[in-house]
Amino acid sequence: MGTKKIFISYSRRDTDYVKSLVEALRKQGFEVWFDKNIRTGTDWDDTIETELKNADAIVLILSKTSVASENVKDEISYAIGLDKPVNPIKIEECEVPMRLARKQFVDFTILGPEAGFERLVNDLNFSLNEAKTNVPKGTFTPPKSTESTANNTNKPSKKIAPYLIGGIVALILFIVFIVNCTSETVEDSYQNEVEMLSQDISPEWEKAINANTINGYLGYIYDHGPNDINYQSAQDSIDTLMPFLGMGMYSEGTDRYFVKNLYTDMNGDTVYQEDDNEIPKKGDIITALKPVALYDTENADAESVILEPGEKARVLSVRMDGEAVWVMLQYPEM
Structure with a gap:
């Protein structure tokens, strides 16, 4: 290495x-x-x-x-x-x-x-496109936590304890008084906030949330673009629907096993639907064109999972190996 x-x-x-x-x-x-x-x-x-x-x-x-x-x-x-x-x-x-x-x-x-x-x-x-290495046991041993030192601080003397207790009681009574005086105002403010939030949920976004599918969130992104208020939430929801990790071959020579659905161009602008035939980048969402074997990222000898044609995945990293392009992916439950 x-x-x-x-x-x-x-x-x-x-x-x-x-x-x-x-x-x-x-x-x-x-x-x-x-x-x-x-x-x-x-x-x-x-x-x-x-x-x-x-x-x-x-x-x-x-x-x-x-x-x-x-x-x-x-x-x-x-x-x-x-x-x-x-x-x-x-x-x-x-x-x-x-x-x-x-x-x-x-x-x-x-x-x-x-x-x-x-x-x-x-x-x-x-x-970093380096070979996997074996890490000897005991290579990393973190120091013992020092958080327990917070419990070793000196306790207050008996002489000042009554004053501390009295001060705490007075503070609690003052807080109760303030809460009682402002409860109606807080309740009204809360109701207004709920109403405002409900108004921010557009019918299209509510439809995507109710469907809760990768294609549904992608469709919303296609229609509304990266400047939409719900764009990041849509991306996060897609990731939630892709809880598994695996490594597979994106292409080998002229043979491609995936097509891009969501990716960014050289200027970092989001591009939709039209594939640029370039090597994928971190964050791209791709769809399998044919059955693709995905291997365990921690145990290469483990039985592989087959990503079927039409299934989508998120690119986490890209690695070149000669003419082959390998990608680490997060993918949905099969």
């Missing part, structure tokens, strides 16, 4: 975790950069921008603080704008931002750090 540059986007609260991850990634042959490498006095924004441009892929740490960090959001938006592969990993329970919810992230909270790290390495290799 050639040396590939990885940029780590994270929150400072997760520094100890990231240091362990960086060390493990470097053992796998990656060249890893994170902002601890910035020299004192160096312009921060310029350095971040340069390193993002130089990176071959980005690893995003998803945690309670990182998803709320404006710096992290800026880094990922810039990376997506550069069309860099973004590989999110979830290290604790948190709300994944809407823009990243469509991306396939590795959930360390479910897989565990060891299996999660192996999956991350193989996802990076796939997105």
Whole structure:
């Protein structure tokens, strides 16, 4: 495996975790950069921008603080704008931002750090057109959580405890008073908001929601375009209907196994219905022209699933192998 540059986007609260991850990634042959490498006095924004441009892929740490960090959001938006592969990993329970919810992230909270790290390495290799590697057991061991230190803070002395209790009781009574005084106003405001939301649901969008099919949402996108208020919701709904992952051959030489349904042109503008015969890109929706075998992304020896003609899938990444074009897909239940 050639040396590939990885940029780590994270929150400072997760520094100890990231240091362990960086060390493990470097053992796998990656060249890893994170902002601890910035020299004192160096312009921060310029350095971040340069390193993002130089990176071959980005690893995003998803945690309670990182998803709320404006710096992290800026880094990922810039990376997506550069069309860099973004590989999110979830290290604790948190709300994944809407823009990243469509991306396939590795959930360390479910897989565990060891299996999660192996999956991350193989996802990076796939997105960087590198061969799959075996990750030795125990390569990545995250530090123990330090959240328990919050429980070690000093308890208030008995002398001030009564005053604290009295203050809390007074605060509760004040809140109850305010709520009672404003309940009618809040109720009216809520009713108005419900009425406004109901007015925003057009008959066409309501029809698409009720049908809840890939073709129904695609039809809505065809008719209303990317500037419609429900465009992103339609895209997200399509992804919800495609919960499975697999890898299949898009084309080999002049033989094509798929046709595009939804894709973007060279300027990033959304194009519908007319196929441009170009290699697909991440985010495209494609339809099988003939039976296509889709292989498990984690176990190539597992029995393949056949995507039947007419079935649609979403392109997550593209890989070239000689004259063959392979795509990692998310696809619906067969």
